[in-house]
């Protein structure tokens with residue numbers, strides 16, 4: 042058994058973990074298209090891997106609670122296999138997971154989300170919990186954007202992001218057996234292509250327009266995943282794990 046996973050503990054061991062391990066990590070993902078080369082569960086695979094590594098680094102002070110395997114992905118529904126929750130359903134799931142853990146005595150919950158589409162809901166839930174559970178501390182973190190400086194040092198396309206260089210690199214490091222290397226192909230890689238698609242959403246510094254991914258990229262990919270390397274993936278995952286671990290270490294002292 043894995044000593045950090047709540048789901049592999051007995052209820053007796055869980056009662057002990059409330060005292061010994063004050064932080065619960067909740068991996069959150071998505072069930073959505075990741076282009077022709079990566080699986081639908083890519084965001085969950087990355088979130089669970091990071092949670093495992095963070096828990097291992099924290100050496101007993103955090104447990105990994107139940108995953109949230111499906112996220113908010115209406116923008117990917119034009120692509121086969123995608124399953125989405127509405128924001129209100131995801132918010133209810135997060136609140137109810139958190140409330141159950143709270144009732145057992147945990148007061149620090151950290152959601153690790155591999156999917157940016159969950160971010161808005163996480164922010165909403167965090168605000169609401171300040172009112173409903175004032176003695177609870179609820180934190181959440183994305184993955185790739187934590188390591189934006191590492192991405193900036195990589196050889197990335199002008200347009201990159203979903204299923205592109207950085208995400209594919211992480212999967213080459215974490216779960217290479219799930220990457221269809223022969224099927225990796227570039228998606229939208231240049232701003233001029235987005236302009237041609239009418240995707241004003243990608244302009245920085247202006248209002249945001251939420252767009253369907255099939256309007257941003259014909260194959261659902263932003264960037265060129267063929268440029269991804271496992272070395273870049275290792276650097277990204279190491280940075281993400283270190284930054285989350287540093288946060289929790291400080292949090293435990295607070």
Ligand SMILES: [Zn+2]
Nearest residue numbers: 083084204208
């Ligand atoms: Zn993803």
